[in-house]
Amino acid sequence: MSVPPRVRLRTLSLPAPGSRFPVPGCLDETERARAAGFAGPRARLRYVTAHAALREVLAEYTGTDAARLRFGRDRPGGTGSGPGGRPVLLGFPEGPHFSLSHSHDLIVIAVAAVPVGVDVQRVPRTGTVDALLPRLHPAEREGLLRVPRAARAAAFARLWTRKEAYLKGLGTGLARGLATDCLLDGTQPDGWHVRDLAAPPGYAAATAVAYPVPLPGVHRTGTA
Numbered sequence: 001m002s003v004p005p006r007v008r009l010r011t012l013s014l015p016a017p018g019s020r021f022p023v024p025g026c027l028d029e030t031e032r033a034r035a036a037g038f039a040g041p042r043a044r045l046r047y048v049t050a051h052a053a054l055r056e057v058l059a060e061y062t063g064t065d066a067a068r069l070r071f072g073r074d075r076p077g078g079t080g081s082g083p084g085g086r087p088v089l090l091g092f093p094e095g096p097h098f099s100l101s102h103s104h105d106l107i108v109i110a111v112a113a114v115p116v117g118v119d120v121q122r123v124p125r126t127g128t129v130d131a132l133l134p135r136l137h138p139a140e141r142e143g144l145l146r147v148p149r150a151a152r153a154a155a156f157a158r159l160w161t162r163k164e165a166y167l168k169g170l171g172t173g174l175a176r177g178l179a180t181d182c183l184l185d186g187t188q189p190d191g192w193h194v195r196d197l198a199a200p201p202g203y204a205a206a207t208a209v210a211y212p213v214p215l216p217g218v219h220r221t222g223t224a
Contacts, residue, residue, distance in 0.1 A: 005112050005113045005114045005209060005211055006112065006113075007110055007111070007112045007116060007207055007209055008057070008061070008111045008112065009108065009109065009118070009197070009207070010053060010057050010109045011106070011107070011109075012049060012050075012106075012107040012108075012109075013105055013106060013107075014042075014045060014049060014106075015045070015049075017042065023035065023048055024048065024052040024055075026055045026056070026059075027048065027051060027055070028070070031047075031048075031051050034047065035047050035048050035051075046102055046105075046107070049107060050100055050102045050107045050109075051100075053107065053109060054098065054100050055067070055069055057098075057109050057111055058089060058096065058098060058111065061111055062089070062092060062096065069089060070089070070090040070091065071087055071090065072087070072088050072089075073085050073087060073088060074086045074087075074088045074171060085171035086099075086115060086168070086170075087100075095112075095113055095114070096111050096112065096113060097111070097112050097113065097114060097115050097116050098111045098112075098116065099116050099117045099118040099165070099168050099207075100118070101118050101119045101164075101165075101168075102120065103120045103121050103203065106120050106199075106200065106203055106205075107120075108120045108197070110207050112209055114209060114211060115170075115171075115209070116169055116207065116208065116209045116210070117164070117165040117166060117168030117170070117207065117208040118165050118168070118205070118206070118207045118208075119160075119161040119162075119164035119165040119168065119205065119207075120161060120197075120199065120203060121157050121160055121161050121164075121203065121204055121205075122202055122203050123156075123157045123202050123203065123204060124153055124156065125153065126149070126152070128153075129144075132178075133145070133156075135179060136159075136178055136179060137180070137181060137182040137183075138179070139182045139184060140159060140182055140183065140184055143159075143184050144159065154204070157203070157204035158185070158196055158204045158206070159183060159184065159185075160204070161205055161206040162183040162185075162194050162196065163178065163183045164206075165206045165207050165208040166183060166192060169192065169208040169209065169210060189208075191211075192208050192209065192210055192211070193208070194206060194207070194208045
């Protein structure tokens with residue numbers, strides 16, 4: 001491949017609490033059932049908004065009606081990351097590849113011609129960082145411990161999103177193990193390019209794309 005692939009990103013913020021938001025008609029029965037299963041209205045709104053937006057982005061990319069898109073996994077036997085692998089569009093064996101992530105009021109979607117992963121996280125509390133540090137790759141742990149404590153949670157969030165984006169791109173999810181790979185800033189896994197994304201204050205985001213050279217940039221399809 002002589003030309004680096006483009007990563008198309010779409011970022012959305014959830015409507016204000018209490019906003020009326022009917023379930024979009026493009027969602028299928030499985031998505032509607034899952035949305036109905038969330039206990040809280042905010043979680044339901046987040047799921048519905050994210051999956052409707054994903055369908056809209058993929059409809060634009062493929063020229064197919066959003067309601068007609070069907071999803072599966074690139075490896076049988078699972079319904080989430082891990083044994084089931086990456087999510088795929090059924091009927092499109094050559095792609096596009098895509099990834100979806102959401103955290104609190106922020107949603108990010110990535111689409112590319114090659115395997116891609118995206119992750120967004122709200123900066124965690126210090127106690128969460130302390131609890132997760134022992135599970136990281138030794139070099140990651142040592143790097144974070146060198147960061148002043150006041151800035152460590154933000155640094156951890158940036159590292160965590162790089163790690164999750166990469167694991168989503170692989171299709172393994174956290175089943176691969178948090179200590180398997182080192183995703184410190186500037187470290188690139190073989191055959192992948194991982195980069196931080198701009199994010200609102202209090203959040204971190206990253207994307208990972210299956211290509212062994214640095215990407216010159218990403219193309220944003222818009223924000224909402």
